Amino acid sequence: MGRKNQTHPYVGVWVTADGYIRHELLPNGRYDEARGKRKSAYQGRYEVTGEHIEYWDDTGFTADGDFINGVLHHAGMVLYRER
Structure with missing residues (x-):
């Protein structure tokens, strides 16, 4: 996959x-x-x-998550958009 600019609304910082x-x-x-x-x-x-x-870590690790009602649920963690 080539790198391309992401146009989705989730670009930014997410924090527990x-x-x-x-x-x-x-x-x-x-x-x-x-x-x-x-x-x-x-x-x-x-x-x-x-x-x-979907995440692909540079070390080869993969993970995924879902944005539900503006909250990122990833690998048992809950992350909120940093304001």
């Missing part, structure tokens, strides 16, 4: 309620995940189809 995990969904189809004080703990590409997101 405690602020420990932060997903930055970049407009070029890449993401950067921070965990605690560890910036860029995970990086890779993502693709959004409708309300569903």
